[in-house]
Amino acid sequence: MGRTSDARGKILAAAQSLMEVRGYSSLGVAEICKTAGVPKGSFYYFFESKEALALAVIDEHWAAERSDWTGVLNGDAEPLERLRQLFEATEARQRAGMESCGTVSGCMFGNLSLEMSNQAEAVRKRLQEIFETQVEMVESVVAEAVGRGEATVTDTRAAARSVVAQLEGQVLFAKLYNNPAQLSALWANSLALLGVRASPVPAVT
Amino acid sequence: MGRTSDARGKILAAAQSLMEVRGYSSLGVAEICKTAGVPKGSFYYFFESKEALALAVIDEHWAAERSDWTGVLNGDAEPLERLRQLFEATEARQRAGMESCGTVSGCMFGNLSLEMSNQAEAVRKRLQEIFETQVEMVESVVAEAVGRGEATVTDTRAAARSVVAQLEGQVLFAKLYNNPAQLSALWANSLALLGVRASPVPAVT
Numbered sequence: 001m002g003r004t005s006d007a008r009g010k011i012l013a014a015a016q017s018l019m020e021v022r023g024y025s026s027l028g029v030a031e032i033c034k035t036a037g038v039p040k041g042s043f044y045y046f047f048e049s050k051e052a053l054a055l056a057v058i059d060e061h062w063a064a065e066r067s068d069w070t071g072v073l074n075g076d077a078e079p080l081e082r083l084r085q086l087f088e089a090t091e092a093r094q095r096a097g098m099e100s101c102g103t104v105s106g107c108m109f110g111n112l113s114l115e116m117s118n119q120a121e122a123v124r125k126r127l128q129e130i131f132e133t134q135v136e137m138v139e140s141v142v143a144e145a146v147g148r149g150e151a152t153v154t155d156t157r158a159a160a161r162s163v164v165a166q167l168e169g170q171v172l173f174a175k176l177y178n179n180p181a182q183l184s185a186l187w188a189n190s191l192a193l194l195g196v197r198a199s200p201v202p203a204v205t
Numbered sequence: 206m207g208r209t210s211d212a213r214g215k216i217l218a219a220a221q222s223l224m225e226v227r228g229y230s231s232l233g234v235a236e237i238c239k240t241a242g243v244p245k246g247s248f249y250y251f252f253e254s255k256e257a258l259a260l261a262v263i264d265e266h267w268a269a270e271r272s273d274w275t276g277v278l279n280g281d282a283e284p285l286e287r288l289r290q291l292f293e294a295t296e297a298r299q300r301a302g303m304e305s306c307g308t309v310s311g312c313m314f315g316n317l318s319l320e321m322s323n324q325a326e327a328v329r330k331r332l333q334e335i336f337e338t339q340v341e342m343v344e345s346v347v348a349e350a351v352g353r354g355e356a357t358v359t360d361t362r363a364a365a366r367s368v369v370a371q372l373e374g375q376v377l378f379a380k381l382y383n384n385p386a387q388l389s390a391l392w393a394n395s396l397a398l399l400g401v402r403a404s405p406v407p408a409v410t
Contacts (some may be wrong), residue, residue: 023320025231103323113381114316115228118308127381161378162394168377169370176318176332189367192397 079144106175152195311380357400
């Protein structure tokens with residue numbers, strides 16, 4: 001079983017790296033298997049369709065990213081400082097991707113939302129669940145900040161959704177301009193969106 | 206010449222409607238010509254490549270959208286009210302698209318930024334120019350509002366870029382949730398991003 005699960009992992013890794021650069025639609029099963037170095041015949045042993053593979057790639061990517069988000073947002077720092085750390089980590093991840101691949105690949109979930117949500121209902125639903133969870137995670141920090149009198153928004157869910165929308169919009173610009181520094185605006189933008197009147201933590205330098 | 210320019214127009218219209226639903230990568234020249242009802246052989250008479258067609262579709266789409274933006278942002282209303290009208294028009298356009306096609310197709314420039322910017326430098330450059338122009342157009346309104354003491358941001362360019370990023374992020378959610386009402390958050394978000402302390406115009410109902 002070691003060999004077969006290894007082949008599944010190779011297909012997943014190849015699909016993830018191809019999807020980060022080229023998206024989903026232009027990929028073929030043959031190309032994915034060739035990149036993975038596994039026989040094409042074995043693909044359907046592991047995945048019933050290319051869409052099933054896309055869902056598995058999304059799930060694996062989200063498991064890793066969710067763990068990163070949880071580590072930062074459930075940390076010991078003050079609530080707004082944790083949000084700042086999340087943006088810093090996001091910028092650092094895009095910068096590392098650019099340094100290793102030459103291009104900012106952006107957010108896989110944002111990329112697939114625009115590319116696939118009108119074409120694959122199962123993918124749309126999965127991406128909705130992921131963004132809902134992201135909004136919930138941010139909301140929990142926003143609610144803490146409001147409880148401490150550091151943020152003034154009344155609808156914490158809507159405010160958290162606007163912060164995640166701002167993140168996706170700025171990641172789009174980081175990808176378009178191939179420049180992770182676009183993300184440095186996120187912190188000040190989020191303070192404004194959350195109705196923070198004065199920065200309670202040191203400004204980013 | 207009437208017939209040939211008509212064929213070019215049919216190819217452009219078919220490509221635009223296919224790209225709105227399915228993006229660029231998965232389209233083939235044969236499919237575009239079939240949808241347009243023109244012989245495949247005539248494609249390369251009008252366009253030297255599929256990428257050249259994509260640029261022509263982008264230019265045509267932007268010419269129309271730019272005219273809409275100019276009409277609203279250069280209008281007679283007070284500056285922030287013009288911004289509110291821009292968001293209302295954006296939401297109305299997405300709603301009309303959903304009513305005619307069944308799905309929110311989102312922003313063609315945002316869609317293509319995420320799908321193509323790492324794969325086609327000419328497209329990346331054209332999309333950068335379009336977003337720069339959008340930011341300039343919004344900035345001009347923001348600067349007016351700041352001059353009237355209605356907005357408090359100091360870096361009007363950065364503030365305008367954040368408003369456009371917020372627009373793209375909320376359009377992404379509108380597409381993902383197939384719900385144009387996501388865009389109703391844009392007005393309050395933009396007031397916050399522009400440092401408007403109290404709404405100078407009636408709130409959206």
